[in-house]
Each structure stands twice: as C-alpha cells, then as structure tokens.
Amino acid sequence: MPDATDRRILRQLLADPDAPNAELARRAGVTPTSLWRRLDRLRDRGIIAGIQARIDWRAMGYEVQVSLRFTLDKTDPRAFDDFIAAAREVPEVTEIQTFLGSVDLRLSVIARDMAHWQQIYRDRILRLPHVSDSDALMLVSTIKDSAELAL
Structure with missing residues (x-):
C-alpha cells in the first residue's frame, strides 16, 4: 500500500502530469532521486499503469x-x-x-x-x-x- 509520501507524489502527478520531475519532487516535498525511486516502485507494483495523452476529440473535429x-x-x-x-x-x-x-x-x-x-x-x-x-x-x-x- 502506498505511504503518505507516495500519495503526495500521486496527487501531484495527477494534478500536473506534464510537470518536470524536479518540479514534482519539490511539490511533493522529496528529493528528485527519491521521487525517481518511488515512481519506479509505484510502476513496478502496478499502481502507476502508464502515462497517457488525453486527446480532445472535439478539437480534432469529432463533434x-x-x-x-x-x-x-x-x-x-x-x-x-x-x-x-x-x-x-x-x-x-x-x-x-x-x-x-x-x-x-x-x-x-x-x-x-x-x-x-x-x-x-x-x-x-x-x-x-x-x-x-x-x-x-x-x-x-x-x-x-x-x-x-x-x-
């Protein structure tokens, strides 16, 4: 189960998935190295299944x-x-x-x-x-x- 730090990281990642890792680390209150290790562990455990692009289909002409x-x-x-x-x-x-x-x-x-x-x-x-x-x-x-x- 993710701990409080993992949950802070996940909240920041959900809020701004395009933020650079250094900025995510700062917002989550961890070092960039700690962020990288924790993100890697969350991926290995299947908690982070992947990062996706969200396409606005209306902007692509699908009304x-x-x-x-x-x-x-x-x-x-x-x-x-x-x-x-x-x-x-x-x-x-x-x-x-x-x-x-x-x-x-x-x-x-x-x-x-x-x-x-x-x-x-x-x-x-x-x-x-x-x-x-x-x-x-x-x-x-x-x-x-x-x-x-x-x-």
Missing part, C-alpha cells in the same frame, strides 16, 4: 459522442467474443466495456458530425454480431471527467 448499450443474444457461446472482436475493428469506437445486469456491453463512439454518425451506425454498428437489443445515448455535455480520487 458527436454516443454511448451505445447492447444486450446480446447469448444463445451462441461465442457471442461476447465475436461482438468484441467486431467492435474493435470499428475505428471510431474509443471504449468497450462489459457489464453484469440487463446491459451486456457499452461502446463509446465518436463521429465528426451527424452525417458521419449515421454512416458509422448504418455501415458498422448495425452489423455487429449477436445483438438482441441496443440503446443509444448522445452526449450533450460532460460535467465531470476526472480520474482523481482523494489520496
């Missing part, structure tokens, strides 16, 4: 975001595997999640505009295998989008 929920026809034992393999082939699918309950899977899909969305839906989404029911939710606004948790 439409849709969350699709699917219930699969589970009479075929390969339903999940077939569906997931096919969904991975759709370039505009940015996220695939599986669930327990009345919804089996959720896809996040981005599109440049409504015409592009309709093309993706007709040409790719409707062809996904083993779908017994689906529901679409179009994103209107994002109120909170954060991986931060009190550490």
Whole structure:
C-alpha cells in the first residue's frame, strides 16, 4: 500500500502530469532521486499503469459522442467474443466495456458530425454480431471527467 509520501507524489502527478520531475519532487516535498525511486516502485507494483495523452476529440473535429448499450443474444457461446472482436475493428469506437445486469456491453463512439454518425451506425454498428437489443445515448455535455480520487 502506498505511504503518505507516495500519495503526495500521486496527487501531484495527477494534478500536473506534464510537470518536470524536479518540479514534482519539490511539490511533493522529496528529493528528485527519491521521487525517481518511488515512481519506479509505484510502476513496478502496478499502481502507476502508464502515462497517457488525453486527446480532445472535439478539437480534432469529432463533434458527436454516443454511448451505445447492447444486450446480446447469448444463445451462441461465442457471442461476447465475436461482438468484441467486431467492435474493435470499428475505428471510431474509443471504449468497450462489459457489464453484469440487463446491459451486456457499452461502446463509446465518436463521429465528426451527424452525417458521419449515421454512416458509422448504418455501415458498422448495425452489423455487429449477436445483438438482441441496443440503446443509444448522445452526449450533450460532460460535467465531470476526472480520474482523481482523494489520496
């Protein structure tokens, strides 16, 4: 389990992942050498899984975001595997999640505009295998989008 110093480092890393290590060390109250060792240990333990770039898809021209929920026809034992393999082939699918309950899977899909969305839906989404029911939710606004948790 991370100690108080590790949690301070993680808080600073979450607050400003682009900060140079010397600045992160200063903000966390440790030496740069200690910061490097602790970050390395946190990576080795799988607590830091990686550093990612967050792309603003709207700035890249993708104005439409849709969350699709699917219930699969589970009479075929390969339903999940077939569906997931096919969904991975759709370039505009940015996220695939599986669930327990009345919804089996959720896809996040981005599109440049409504015409592009309709093309993706007709040409790719409707062809996904083993779908017994689906529901679409179009994103209107994002109120909170954060991986931060009190550490």
